[in-house]
Amino acid sequence: DIVLTQSPALAVSLGQRATISCRASQSVSTSSYNLMHWYQQKPGEQPKLLIYDASNLASGIPVRFSGSGSGTDFTLTINPVQADDIATYYCQQSRELYTFGAGTKLELK
Amino acid sequence: EVKLLESGGGLVQPGGSLRLSCAASGFTFTDFYMSWIRQPPGKAPEWLGVIRNKANGYTTEYNPSVKGRFTISRDNTQNILYLQMNTLRAEDTAIYYCARCMGIDYFDYWGQGVMVTVSS
Numbered sequence: 513d514i515v516l517t518q519s520p521a522l523a524v525s526l527g528q529r530a531t532i533s534c535r536a537s538q539s540v541s542t543s544s545y546n547l548m549h550w551y552q553q554k555p556g557e558q559p560k561l562l563i564y565d566a567s568n569l570a571s572g573i574p575v576r577f578s579g580s581g582s583g584t585d586f587t588l589t590i591n592p593v594q595a596d597d598i599a600t601y602y603c604q605q606s607r608e609l610y611t612f613g614a615g616t617k618l619e620l621k
Numbered sequence: 622e623v624k625l626l627e628s629g630g631g632l633v634q635p636g637g638s639l640r641l642s643c644a645a646s647g648f649t650f651t652d653f654y655m656s657w658i659r660q661p662p663g664k665a666p667e668w669l670g671v672i673r674n675k676a677n678g679y680t681t682e683y684n685p686s687v688k689g690r691f692t693i694s695r696d697n698t699q700n701i702l703y704l705q706m707n708t709l710r711a712e713d714t715a716i717y718y719c720a721r722c723m724g725i726d727y728f729d730y731w732g733q734g735v736m737v738t739v740s741s
Contacts, residue, residue: 551666561728
């Protein structure tokens with residue numbers, strides 16, 4: 513199994529940049545694609561797709577969200593953070609079946 | 622508009638069975654892989670399994686953690702996805718989501734989820 517490791521929490525001030533990381537236990541990249549995806553989940557709601565294939569913005573997602581990375585190390589950046597972005601963020605790989613990270617809870621400083 | 626609506630959740634005793642349904646609309650159901658994903662309270666999502674699209678023969682793949690106990694199927698005439706769960710355990714307690722797979726890689730639409738509680 514590919515294990516995805518995320519920091520449990522990140523405290524950020526409104527208007528600042530938030531950088532959320534996800535590390536895979538083995539590469540999730542192919543010669544053509546970086547098979548890492550990001551979701552946002554607010555309490556009581558289902559997860560919502562933010563970023564697919566490491567750096568592609570999903571439909572309707574604000575441009576303050578961006579993603580980067582390849583191989584085993586990936587980053588979701590929110591800049592600037594708005595109050596509506598307070599949520600838990602999950603990474604998910606599709607290189608070998610599908611696994612999710614444990615999530616990073618974005619909190620206000 | 623893509624819609625996924627789960628039903629069939631509830632309270633079940635350990636060792637019991639339950640079948641969840643997911644009614645899909647707003648897209649060509651047979652074109653897409655469909656998955657079930659669950660999320661225990663306060664924990665991360667866990668992918669359970671996938672059923673492939675028409676072009677790939679509607680074959681299935683499962684998370685080893687549920688293989689042999691859970692079965693995914695689909696009714697392509699009524700656009701319904703199913704999850705048959707047998708020999709349920711307390712650790713199966715979770716919110717269960719159906720999700721549409723974009724390509725074979727990520728989940729672009731999720732249902733609102735249905736709660737399954739396994740307890741005596």
